[in-house]
Amino acid sequence: MLKRRFSLAIAATAAALAATAVAGCGTNAQPIDVKNVAASEVLAQTAQKTTEVSSYTVDAVVDVSHPQDGSGKVQGRMLYQSRPQLALDLTVDAADVGERELPGGARVVLHGDSVYVKVEALNKMLGATKPWIKVPLTEAGDRDQVNQVLAQAQQFDLASVTTMITASQDVRSVGNESVGGTDTTHYSGTFPVEAAVRQLPADKQEHARQNLAELKDITFDIWVAADGLPRKLSMSGAQEGGKLDATLMFKGYNEPVNIKAPAADQVGELPEGTVN
Incomplete structure (x- = not known):
């Protein structure tokens, strides 16, 4: 029972990670003139710049x-860095998916060679x-639950999402808007999931396909600033009774x-037998 409940807590946290983590490294992005570039080309440039x-x-x-x-x-919300070492700090304020509840929220920190989890319900x-x-x-043994969290984070990073969006055949500019005080160009369109998944590196395709298995076509809106980076991204899709927004x-x-x-004095070890 403890193993199952731990799994549910991690699963809820993974849902936030899956939708939000950004992977990549490099230098600051250089501006692009989004007003004078075709919408499809803006998406391609945005996908490239998110890797930086x-x-x-x-x-x-x-x-x-x-x-x-x-x-x-x-x-929830998350801080992410790739340098000087990969690290993230995720706070889940609310997570309630069907019977999978996370009362009191959760916090997950990836730092160095460890993941630190703070879940009030789990501790109780x-x-x-x-x-x-x-x-x-790096601990010995089977640690599938933690690996699943990290795999989700890597499979659905911003670079991957923007790369998938480049599969759109109908993207169009729908105007200029301010997002968080930054001037952006708003683009809207759709993309077929299977074609989008094929835009990803081979080692990411299967995980992406599994996580979007219930969806066929996804509608998206993306707000891109002059530096070529998104300030807002929304996606929605539905298939056979399932829906994601x-x-x-x-x-x-x-x-x-x-x-x-x-x-260190606030950290305990996970008891043996609680992770499959």
């Missing part, structure tokens, strides 16, 4: 429904005396972030 992002902050709201699993919402179930639980990425707000590209592991 070294840090960012994102706020995300994901609404999901499934004919068997029910409906719910995941809402385990009788933990420390607010944080540490799961080393996600809105992501990005800021702080390539700005310094401060992601630290929790204080």
Whole structure:
């Protein structure tokens, strides 16, 4: 039972990670003149420039429904950096998907060779005396649950999402708008999931296909600033009773972030037998 409940807590957290993590490294993006470039070319340039992002902050709201699993919402925010080492700090304020609830929210920090998880409900179930639980990425044995979280984060990073969007055959500019005080051009369109998945590197395609299995065509809106980077991204799709609506707000590209592991005296180890 503990294994199952831990899995559910991680699954809810993974939903937020899956929709929000950005991977990549490089230098600051250079401006592009989005007003004088075809919409499809803007998407291609945006997909390239997201791979150059070294840090960012994102706020995300994901609404999901499934004919068997029910409906719910995941809402949270995340800090990300790729240098000097890969690190992220995710706070899930609310996560309630069908029977998978996360009362009290959650926080996940990836730092160094460990993932630190702070889930009040999980701690109560385990009788933990420390607010944080540490799961080393290099520990021996089967650690599928943690691997799934990290795999989700990598499979649905911003670079991957913007690359998938380039499969759109009907993207168009729908005007200029301010997002978070930044002038942007708003683009709207659709893309077929299978064609979009094929835009990804081979090692990412299967995970992407599995996570979008219930969807056939996705409608998207993306707001791109003059530096070629998105400030807002929304996606929605439905298929056979399942539905996904996600809105992501990005800021702080390539700005310094401060992601630290929790204080040692606040961290306990995950008891043996709680992860499959």
